[in-house]
Structures are given as C-alpha cells and as structure tokens.
Amino acid sequence: MATTTPTEPAKTAAPPTKSKPSLIDALRAIFSKSEEPPEDEALIARRRKFVMAAVLGALVVNLLMFLRFFFPRALYEPKTKFKIGFPSDFGFGVDTKFQNAHRIWVVRNTEGIFVIIAICTHLGCTPDWKPSENKFKCPCHGSGYDSEGVNFEGPAPRPMDRAHVELDPEGQIAVDMSHAYSWPKGERSEFNDPGAILHV
Numbered sequence: 198m199a200t201t202t203p204t205e206p207a208k209t210a211a212p213p214t215k216s217k218p219s220l221i222d223a224l225r226a227i228f229s230k231s232e233e234p235p236e237d238e239a240l241i242a243r244r245r246k247f248v249m250a251a252v253l254g255a256l257v258v259n260l261l262m263f264l265r266f267f268f269p270r271a272l273y274e275p276k277t278k279f280k281i282g283f284p285s286d287f288g289f290g291v292d293t294k295f296q297n298a299h300r301i302w303v304v305r306n307t308e309g310i311f312v313i314i315a316i317c318t319h320l321g322c323t324p325d326w327k328p329s330e331n332k333f334k335c336p337c338h339g340s341g342y343d344s345e346g347v348n349f350e351g352p353a354p355r356p357m358d359r360a361h362v363e364l365d366p367e368g369q370i371a372v373d374m375s376h377a378y379s380w381p382k383g384e385r386s387e388f389n390d391p392g393a394i395l396h397v
C-alpha cells in the first residue's frame with residue numbers, strides 16, 4: 198500500500214524589498230555613462246546639464262555674496278560746502294532757489310548777505326517762505342519766523358541757524374553748512390560773528 202506524504206505548502210518567496218535610492222546613487226546614475234538607448238541618453242544628458250547649471254548657479258550666488266563683504270554700502274551725504282554765485286546775483290529780500298538742493302535760503306538785508314539753514318528750531322521741519330506775509334511759516338506746529346529767520350510765534354525756541362559764508366578767490370559766495378551760527382534763547386547772538394554775514 199502506497200503511502201502518501203502530505204505535501205508541504207509551497208514556500209512563497211518574499212518579494213525583494215526596494216530600498217530608497219540615496220542622493221549619491223541618484224547623482225551617480227545621472228553622471229555615469231550608461232548603455233541606455235539613445236533617447237534615454239538624451240534625457241540623461243539634459244538632466245546632467247540641468248544639475249550642472251543648478252550647481253554653477255549656486256556657486257556664483259555664493260561667490261557674489263562673499264565678494265559683497267568687500268564692497269560696503271556707501272552713504273551719500275549731501276555736500277556741506279558749495280558755492281551759490283556772486284553777491285550781485287542776490288537782490289534785497291529772501292531768495293529760495295537753493296531750498297530744494299541745499300535746504301537754505303539766501304537773504305540780503307541792509308547789512309549784507311547771510312544764509313539761513315531751513316530747519317525749524319522746534320522739531321526740525323522745513324518752514325515755507327510766505328512772500329505775501331513776509332515770513333517763514335512752519336507747517337508742522339505753526340512756528341513763525343520773520344524774513345531774517347527770527348522766531349516770533351509758535352513753539353520754536355530760537356531763531357533758525359545761519360551757515361558760514363565767505364567769498365572765494367573768484368568772488369563767489371562759498372557756503373559751509375558744517376559751521377553754523379545760532380542765537381540760543383537768553384544767550385549771545387552769533388549772527389554778527391565773522392563768517393555769519395557778508396558785508397557786501
């Protein structure tokens with residue numbers, strides 16, 4: 198009598214586990230020569246170019262950022278010394294033509310020519326010249342100054358400062374904004390000091 202052995206259930210082979218390709222594997226695949234068909238080679242060549250362009254771009258950006266440290270941003274301050282023309286260019290009264298370029302007014306009165314720095318002595322706004330009222334009026338808090346820059350209304354504590362003036366060798370008026378003359382409240386006025394006014 199033939200005996201039959203129970204058949205063991207067939208062992209099913211476990212499917213091979215796919216490990217994730219690492220970045221190095223991916224780059225190696227892109228840069229290595231392959232035996233792929235021509236269309237695949239073209240695709241790989243395009244990818245290679247793309248990666249090369251990205252790497253080069255990153256290198257250029259880093260290089261530019263590095264070089265930038267050697268070229269600090271420059272601050273361009275307005276000039277503090279400049280010429281405004283000859284005394285004969287200025288008639289009696291207030292001349293506002295340098296207000297935008299240099300923030301000054303040139304004034305001629307019976308004593309000579311002087312330059313008012315167009316900064317309100319309250320909080321630093323730029324007053325407006327009102328020819329019809331013969332005064333400067335600050336738009337911020339209402340301070341008023343007469344045609345020589347002397348305060349007479351509003352919160353301004355003192356007259357506006359004046360810039361240093363002198364004649365250069367050609368006879369032009371040279372202004373130096375870094376040297377100012379003031380008249381603090383209750384103190385001596387510097388408005389008649391040499392350099393505060395040109396007696397011309």
Ligand code: FES
Nearest residue numbers: 317319320335338
């Ligand atoms: S800043 Fe001119 S009145 Fe205040």
